[in-house]
Amino acid sequence: MLPIMAVDLEIIVNDTHDSNKQELRLWLRLLSTTKLISQEVRRRLRSEFGATLPQFDLLAQLYREPEGLRLGELSKRTMVTNGNITGLIERLEADGFVRRETPDDDRRVTVARLTDEGKAIFSRMAEAHESWLRDLMADVDPATIRTILAEMELLKNSAKRHLS
Amino acid sequence: MLPIMAVDLEIIVNDTHDSNKQELRLWLRLLSTTKLISQEVRRRLRSEFGATLPQFDLLAQLYREPEGLRLGELSKRTMVTNGNITGLIERLEADGFVRRETPDDDRRVTVARLTDEGKAIFSRMAEAHESWLRDLMADVDPATIRTILAEMELLKNSAKRHLS
DNA sequence: TATTGTTATACTCTATAACTATA
DNA sequence: TATAGTTATAGAGTATAACAATA
Numbered sequence: 001m002l003p004i005m006a007v008d009l010e011i012i013v014n015d016t017h018d019s020n021k022q023e024l025r026l027w028l029r030l031l032s033t034t035k036l037i038s039q040e041v042r043r044r045l046r047s048e049f050g051a052t053l054p055q056f057d058l059l060a061q062l063y064r065e066p067e068g069l070r071l072g073e074l075s076k077r078t079m080v081t082n083g084n085i086t087g088l089i090e091r092l093e094a095d096g097f098v099r100r101e102t103p104d105d106d107r108r109v110t111v112a113r114l115t116d117e118g119k120a121i122f123s124r125m126a127e128a129h130e131s132w133l134r135d136l137m138a139d140v141d142p143a144t145i146r147t148i149l150a151e152m153e154l155l156k157n158s159a160k161r162h163l164s
Numbered sequence: 165m166l167p168i169m170a171v172d173l174e175i176i177v178n179d180t181h182d183s184n185k186q187e188l189r190l191w192l193r194l195l196s197t198t199k200l201i202s203q204e205v206r207r208r209l210r211s212e213f214g215a216t217l218p219q220f221d222l223l224a225q226l227y228r229e230p231e232g233l234r235l236g237e238l239s240k241r242t243m244v245t246n247g248n249i250t251g252l253i254e255r256l257e258a259d260g261f262v263r264r265e266t267p268d269d270d271r272r273v274t275v276a277r278l279t280d281e282g283k284a285i286f287s288r289m290a291e292a293h294e295s296w297l298r299d300l301m302a303d304v305d306p307a308t309i310r311t312i313l314a315e316m317e318l319l320k321n322s323a324k325r326h327l328s
Numbered sequence: 329t330a331t332t333g334t335t336a337t338a339c340t341c342t343a344t345a346a347c348t349a350t351a
Numbered sequence: 352t353a354t355a356g357t358t359a360t361a362g363a364g365t366a367t368a369a370c371a372a373t374a
Contacts, residue, residue, distance in 0.1 A: 033320040139322035158303035
């Protein structure tokens with residue numbers, strides 16, 4: 001059973017009403033919202049496709065690159081370390097969704113690409129995924145969704161800059 | 165090394181320019197933003213405090229409940245299953261941050277509460293946490309942060325309702 | 329019988345570092 | 352020497368289900 005009555009972690013910092021801790025509050029709300037949704041999405045990915053979220057993420061990157069991607073590039077895009085990409089790819093390869101190849105011009109490189117089966121599966125996964133999210137966000141009007149979308153980009157870019 | 169040049173998963177669904185897949189796009193952006201920030205936060209929690217994010221979350225819940233919380237309640241608030249709460253608490257108890265007690269009026273129940281050491285540690289963790297987030301969100305103006313905060317609540321409530 | 333936690337299990341993810349092959 | 356991946360390792364998180372103690 002999913003414990004969906006979760007109380008917000010953010011309330012701790014909400015106690016001081018004059019707080020200038022908006023950043024922390026936003027982060028905690030972001031975290032709990034994402035956790036709430038991602039538990040549901042992961043549960044459905046697993047039960048309907050036997051897949052995990054990192055696997056979905058990786059497949060999605062490959063789906064839009066018919067020529068495939070080097071593992072190093074995949075690592076950057078999925079924010080998964082090089083060493084762990086190997087394990088992820090191996091599981092997906094064992095399932096028959098991904099194939100690895102080494103180009104002749106540089107034998108150090110490994111390029112991963114989707115198999116036909118991988119493309120077919122991912123296509124179904126993406127479609128299901130989309131309908132789950134439409135459902136979960138049904139009470140938020142489209143204009144607000146677009147607004148948050150734009151604002152999240154600002155936030156993400158700020159975080160990126162302050163990591164570098 | 166952290167791969168911070170992550171490209172958005174969302175671009176897949178951005179290909180169809182007339183898309184009505186705003187919900188999925190928002191979800192993917194939410195996910196990648198949260199992942200970006202949480203990798204950094206987890207890294208610092210670990211290096212500076214030897215703690216994980218789920219541990220931080222659990223400690224935070226206890227911090228605001230001087231009388232402690234039943235494990236079942238902790239499970240709901242942290243969105244961690246009962247069985248896994250046991251393991252989390254055991255690690256925190258071994259560190260000396262948490263104590264478990266069984267009330268006499270109902271011997272089935274276990275109440276967890278922070279030790280004095282746990283309170284002291286969490287207080288430092290929360291303060292550091294706050295400054296990390298202030299830093300990461302430095303480029304987003306306070307008004308926008310408050311706006312997103314409010315909008316995230318709408319989103320979270322929508323998700324909650326459509327899970328029940 | 330229902331509730332509260334615990335135990336057991338299996339798998340995946342995460343982070344770090346050492347290592348191999350190739351350039 | 353530098354780069355691209357792989358291997359190894361250790362520790363946690365996650366989900367499920369069976370189980371024990373108590374009500």
